[in-house]
Amino acid sequence: MNVQPTSMQQVKPTWSGVVRYLHATPRAFLPMKSFNELTLVAGRGIEGDRYMIGQEAGFYSHKPEEGRQVTLFEMETLEAIERDAKIKLLPHEHRRNVTVEGVPLNHLVGRRFWLGATLLEATRLSFPCRHIEEILEKPVFDPLIHRSGLNCKILVGGVVRVGDIVRPE
């Protein structure tokens, strides 16, 4: 039998997801607080968050990074870590700003997508950081390798709310 790959033109794989949680914190090490909505400022970051460009007060702020204006994390990873590593990691504990469901974050590096009314461009995958184990006293560093979320730039700012749709550009 002669198997042919499906033509790229015929089928365009797609996805759509939803914003489940929003979190921010003004300074390194402080607990993340949950919000119903966050204001994203194009080219800068999240109002009130530690990585807002111009008001940096985060653990990595001495390494300025244009592409870290907002960070995302997959709900599915929380479930996988509980299932596979038996560690319950809560949405405020991964320390990323937006927890999404149904969004293949690892596939989006270099792409643009809509987060509610805001447009983001994914710059790179996030790395886990050992210091999260110290903050949480949970051995989550290894389970988070390669699925620690996504760093993004904000191209179009606006207000993002829990329940907003996430979709490709």
Added chain:
Amino acid sequence: MAKPIKTVQTVVTAVDEPARGVKRLVLADPDDWELPPFRPGAHIDLHLAKGLVRTYSLCNEPTDNRRYEIAVKCEADGRGGSRFVHEELRVGTALGVSLPRGGLKTHDQALNVFIAGGIGVTPFVSAIRDLREKGRTNYVLHWASSGHPVLPGMVADAFADGHVHLYNTAIEPRPSLAAILKQYGDEAGAFCCGPTSMLDAFDAATASWPAERKHVERFTPPAFARDDNAAPYTLVLAQSKKEIVVRPEIGLVGALEELEADVSVSCAGGICGSCRTRWLEGPPIHNDSVLSPMQRQHEVMVCVAGCAGPRLVLDI
């Protein structure tokens, strides 16, 4: 380059002197944000000045999560930490502190017997406040001081309810810890914090006790100091001509920080590649997941590395 933020940024919001020579300080986030959580009787490091880091127990209860309350006795002939706290810190002073560590695991059912010497009462103040808040009465505090106890007001409620026994060692002999503990039988859990002589007496009195029933409050090092049994070695920076002994408690990254070396640590777990550095002599013990065997012959990820020899020479 901006300095990395390694501490929780707090500001002193209250200072008072509840007893002569003892200052009580309240630290909070500059915007009154919640602080990192802690267990009853946990301790924090205060970063007082360059090279001056001191550890103090928290006296408040964990639900009081916007404040870190500490009490510091001025030790005139100490190493300078308490004097700095007494003389330099005032309302409005900005102060970096570590994440809280350690703390007491009190027992839900069994009696909790707290044994304190002098200012060593502070972690028990926190634990007693925590127990009282949960409506528990299964605790007793035996508190020895030379002269008047330093912070009676901080456990006033426990006093009023008859949970506190005082000993004034200026006029009476030191209490026998063995005799105190004996009266509470085989179920009680015991906790001790005070001067070394008291901790030694406590260790002796509880030598045959199972570990889960006894706790000696000594300050624990940060979780990052991993391999406490590793042998010390000398770190040499070939280009900047600096050297330092790397003790296991501070580790290689801590030593590099002390030398103010220009190495950028990011993930601190040997996976991101940020702290890659050339080495000249060692050999290093590689613990990273980044470098190939070939690369390891000349390079090392310092955030997770150790040293197999007496000297580690880095090409920086």
